[in-house]
Amino acid sequence: xxxxxxxxYKGLDFISEEKYTQMVRRVEKSPWRQYYHIQPxxxxxxxxxxxxYYKGKYxxxxxxxxxxxxxxxKYWYHVSSEDLATFKNEGPxxxxxxxxxxxxxxxxxxxxxxxxxxxxxxxxxxxxxWKRVPYQVYAQLNNDFQIIKKVPFISGPPSGxxxxxxxxxxxxxxxxxxxxxxxxxDNKKGRALIYQSKELFEFNLLGEINTGLNEFGYMWECPDIxxxxxxxxxxxxxxGLEKEGNxxxxxxxxxYLVGNFNYDTLKISHDGFNELDNGFDFYAPQxxxxxxxxxxxxxxxxxxxTEYPTDQYEWAHCMTLPRILSIxxxxxxxxxxxxxxxxxxxxxxxxxxxxxxSREWDLIEPGRLEIDFSIKDNSSExxxxxxxxxxxxxxxxxxxxxxxxxxxxxxxxxxLPSNQDDQRRSVDLGEVFSNxxxxxxxxxxxxxxNDGSKVMSSRVFPQIPYSQCQIKVEKGNADLxxxxxxxxxx
Ligand code: FRU
Numbered sequence: 132x133x134x135x136x137x138x139x140y141k142g143l144d145f146i147s148e149e150k151y152t153q154m155v156r157r158v159e160k161s162p163w164r165q166y167y168h169i170q171p172x173x174x175x176x177x178x179x180x181x182x183x184y185y186k187g188k189y190x191x192x193x194x195x196x197x198x199x200x201x202x203x204x205k206y207w208y209h210v211s212s213e214d215l216a217t218f219k220n221e222g223p224x225x226x227x228x229x230x231x232x233x234x235x236x237x238x239x240x241x242x243x244x245x246x247x248x249x250x251x252x253x254x255x256x257x258x259x260x261w262k263r264v265p266y267q268v269y270a271q272l273n274n275d276f277q278i279i280k281k282v283p284f285i286s287g288p289p290s291g292x293x294x295x296x297x298x299x300x301x302x303x304x305x306x307x308x309x310x311x312x313x314x315x316x317d318n319k320k321g322r323a324l325i326y327q328s329k330e331l332f333e334f335n336l337l338g339e340i341n342t343g344l345n346e347f348g349y350m351w352e353c354p355d356i357x358x359x360x361x362x363x364x365x366x367x368x369x370x371g372l373e374k375e376g377n378x379x380x381x382x383x384x385x386x387y388l389v390g391n392f393n394y395d396t397l398k399i400s401h402d403g404f405n406e407l408d409n410g411f412d413f414y415a416p417q418x419x420x421x422x423x424x425x426x427x428x429x430x431x432x433x434x435x436x437t438e439y440p441t442d443q444y445e446w447a448h449c450m451t452l453p454r455i456l457s458i459x460x461x462x463x464x465x466x467x468x469x470x471x472x473x474x475x476x477x478x479x480x481x482x483x484x485x486x487x488x489s490r491e492w493d494l495i496e497p498g499r500l501e502i503d504f505s506i507k508d509n510s511s512e513x514x515x516x517x518x519x520x521x522x523x524x525x526x527x528x529x530x531x532x533x534x535x536x537x538x539x540x541x542x543x544x545x546x547l548p549s550n551q552d553d554q555r556r557s558v559d560l561g562e563v564f565s566n567x568x569x570x571x572x573x574x575x576x577x578x579x580x581n582d583g584s585k586v587m588s589s590r591v592f593p594q595i596p597y598s599q600c601q602i603k604v605e606k607g608n609a610d611l612x613x614x615x616x617x618x619x620x621x
Contacts, residue, residue: 132199134199134201134203138198138199138203139196139201139202139203139204140203140204140234141198141203141204142197142198142204142206142226142227143197143198143206143223143226145198146198151173151197154173154445155172155173157444157445158171158172158173158444158445158446161441161444161445161446162441162444162592163440163441163444163573163574163592164573164574165449165498165572165573165574165575166498166499166572166573166618167216167217167452167471167474167498167499167572167618168432168449168450168451168452168572168575169191169193169210169218169429169449169450170446170448170449170450171193171195171208171446171447171448171449172208172220172446173197173198173445173446174195174196174197174198174199174200174445174446174447175195175196175199175200175201175202175203175446175447175448176193176194176195176208176431176433176447176448176449176450177193177194177195177202177205177414177415177431177433177435177448178193178194178238178298178353178414178415178417178431179191179192179193179415179416179417179429179430179431179450180192180193180194180207180238180239180240180250180252180417181207181239181240181241181250181252182240182241182417182418182419182427182429183240183241183242183243183248183419184419184420184421184422185241185243185248186246187213188211188212188213189211189212189213189214189215189218190209190210190211190241190248190276191209191210191211191212191218191429191450192207192208192209192210192224192225192241192250193207193208193210193431193450194206194207194237194238195207195208195223197223199445200439200441200442200444200445200446200447201442202435204227204234204235205227205235205236205237205255206223206224206225206226206227206236207223207224207225207236207250207252208220208221208222208223208224209221209222209223209224209276214470214473215421215427215453215468215470215471216468216470216471216473216474217474221276224272224276224277224278225250225252225270225278227254227255229254229281230256231254231256231264231266231268231281231283231286232252232254232255232256232266232268232281233254233255233256233257234255234256234257234263235254235255236252236253236254236255236268237252237253237254237255237265237297237298238252238253238297238298238352238353238415239251239252239253239268239298239299239300240252240299240300240301240355240417241301241419242301242302242303242308244331247271247272248271248272248276249269249270249271249272249301250269250270250272251267251268251269251299251300251301251310252267252268252269252270252299253265253266253267253268253296253297253298253299253312254266254267254268254281254283255297262294263294263295264286264287264294265287265288265294265295265296265297266283266285266286266287267283267284267285267296267299267310267312267334268281268282268283268284269281269282269284269332270282282332284332284333284334285326285334288314289324289336291316291317292314292315292316292317292322292324293314293315293316293317293319295313295314295315295350296312296313296314296315296324297312297313297314297352298312298313298352298353298354299311299312299326300312300353300354300355300356300417302356302357304394306329307327307328307329308327308328308331308334309325309326309327309328309356309394310325310326310327310328310334311323311324311325311326311340311354311355311356312324312326312354313350313351313352313353313354313367313368314339314350314351315349315350315351319349320345320346320347320348320349321347321348321349321350321351321367321369321370321371322339322340322351323339323340323342323351323354323365323367324336324338324339324340325337325338325339325340325397337397338397339397340354340356340365340392340397340398340399341396341397341398341399342365342388342399342401344404347369347372347404348369348370348371348372348384349370349371350369350370350371351367351368351369351370352367352368352370352383352415353366353367353368353385353415353416353417354366354367354368355367355416355417355418356392357418357426359426359456359457359458360458361391362389362390362391362458362461363389363390363391363392363399364387364388364389364426364456364458364463365387365388365392365399365401366385366386366387366407366416366418367385367386367387368383368384368385368386368414368415369383369384369386369404370383370384371383372384377409377536377556377557377558377559378406379406380553380556381411381412381413381414381434381551382434382435382436382437382550382551383414383434383435384406385406385407385408385413385414385415385416385430386404386405386406386407387404387405387407387463388401388403388404388405389401389402389405389458389461389462389463390402402461405463407428407430407463407465407586408430408451408586408587408588409556409557409558409585409586409587410539410556410577410578410586410587410588410589411434411539411541411548411551411554411556411588411589411590412432412433412434412548412575412588412589412590413430413431413432413434413451413588414430414431414433414434414435415430415431416428416429416430416431416451417429417430418456421455421468425455425456425468426455426456426457427453427454427455427456427468428453428454428455428456428465429450429451429452429453429454430450430451430588431448431450431451432448432449432450432451432575432577432588432589432590433447433448433449433590434548434550434551436550437548437549437550437551438548438549438550439548439549439590439592440545440546440547440548440592441574441592449574449575449590451577451588452467452468452471452570452577453467453468453470453471454466454467454468454583454586455467455468455469457583462584464582464583464584465579465583465586466579466582466583467568467570467579467583471570474499474618474619475501475616475617475618475619476616476617476618476619479616479617480614480615480616480617481614481615482612482613482614482615483612483613484507484610484611484612484613485504485602485604485610485611485612485613486604486608486609486610486611487604487605487607487608488603488604489601489602489603490601490602490613491600491601492598492599492600492601492602492615493599497573497595497596497598497599498572498573498596498598499571499572499598499617499618499619500570500571500597500598500615500616500617500618501568501569501570501571501615501616501618502568502569502571502602502613502614502615502616503566503567503568503569503613503614503615503616504516504566504567504568504569504611504612504613505565505566505611505612506564506565506566506609506610506611507609507610507611507612508609508610509532509607509608509609509610510608510609511532511606511607511608511609512531512532512533512607513529513530513531513532513533513606513607514529514530514532514604514606514607514608514609514611515527515528515529515530515604515605515606515607516528516529516530516602516603516604516605516611517601517602517603517604517605518571518576518597518600518601518602519600519601519603520593520594520595520596520597520599520600520601521595521599522593522594522595523543524543524544524545524593524594524595525543525544525600526539526540526541526544526576526591526597527539527540527541527542527543528540528578530564532563532564534559535559535560535561535562535563535564536557536558536559536560537557537558537560537564537580537585537587538555538556538557538558539555539556539557539576539578539587539589540554540555541554541555541589541591542554542555544591544592544593545591545592545593545594546592547592548590556587556589558580558585558587560580560581560584560585561584562581562584564580564581565581565582566580566581566582567579567580567581571596571597571598572596572598573596573598574590574591574592574593574596575588575589575590575591576588576589576591576597577589
């Protein structure tokens with residue numbers, strides 16, 4: 132189906148309940164539905180929004196276009212959970228139903244003030260001649276997660292910036308509130324702006340974050356600033372970086388600076404920009420504090436401007452699993468959140484050694500598997516691990532022990548998304564490979580390498596899920612200890 136602009140700006144009120152329910156049923160039965168990842172009931176999911184632990188539960192919202200697998204009129208869809216493993220669909224919360232979010236309730240964040248929940252987001256408005264006007268909006272929610280009121284508190288871009296000003300992330304530092312928003316300046320360079328509020332909800336523009344990265348893409352989306360121990364981390368998604376060897380291979384990037392942020396000068400000291408994820412499908416992450424005070428990150432396991440094999444079934448994309456962030460020796464580490472281990476089926480764990488032989492792991496129900504690999508002994512310069520299903524599709528992992536390069540190859544993994552010519556992604560480990568933890572769902576693989584030093588998240592669209600696969604060491608003589616866990620339904 133060709134999606135015209137008119138089609139893309141139709142909302143839920145355009146279709147009857149009956150038609151919507153039929154669509155939900157069709158999507159439920161379609162191939163490649165995930166078992167333990169957040170995915171849309173219909174249509175397209177993109178950025179995680181408003182992620183918060185509030186009154187004993189996690190709440191996550193996501194950018195949602197209900198009517199098809201394309202970017203159109205965006206809503207916020209709400210999911211909730213008592214832990215970070217099993218989320219429940221709650222339904223849409225922010226509808227694009229005012230003048231200032233008429234063309235989409237775009238990305239943003241949540242904050243608890245006293246015992247109330249507020250969301251801050253960008254209202255995307257288009258004039259009759261299709262000129263974009265961004266509004267920064269806050270909304271208060273009641274106990275049933277319905278919007279009580281919406282207030283546009285910043286109208287249009289500040290002077291010196293184009294219409295691309297969006298994605299407010301709010302936080303409190305000492306007795307003041309801060310907002311960081313992604314922006315593009317009049318010279319078409321990506322920037323992030325900081326606003327401050329002493330008295331809610333009046334925000335004053337303090338200025339740009341001074342990163343020193345003045346020529347670093349044409350737009351920065353989805354910024355986030357937070358503290359871990361004595362450091363600040365600034366996450367953002369620059370668009371328009373040129374590929375540099377193994378770096379910046381996806382259409383847009385997501386990465387971070389680690390250092391110290393000075394609230395007076397707005398300068399962040401750092402040792403350079405690092406990518407958060409070196410897989411094929413990762414963008415627009417957001418963080419929040421967990422019930423235990425850990426910094427948790429969830430990302431969109433997808434990319435803009437890319438068609439995916441599920442599009443033909445009227446849905447697209449999912450979230451990554453939640454990760455805990457920590458800083459060790461000035462390096463950001465990302466580990467799977469331990470709540471995910473609750474999904475392990477205690478009865479089904481198998482440990483074995485792998486050395487140029489194969490193991491088959493056959494689940495009765497496809498879709499859920501964790502495999503942990505660790506090197507016990509290695510005399511080879513290179514090993515290749517293949518996850519192969521019965522119809523000859525495979526995911527190939529290649530580890531170069533001389534250059535310390537880890538490569539993921541999905542060329543032969545099944546159907547492929549558009550717009551990603553090279554089906555290999557490589558990452559410089561900067562240290563010897565020692566272990567990886569792999570999470571497989573019906574249509575995704577997430578690999579945490581060397582205790583979370585690097586992560587690779589990718590969608591895969593095989594005929595038979597990789598939870599029913601053989602694991603082979605094709606080349607090399609390494610002794611690998613492999614633990615496999617079947618996971619319970621999420
Ligand atoms: C990032 C993004 C955000 C925007 C949202 C719209 O993927 O482009 O900048 O708020 O998606 O859906």
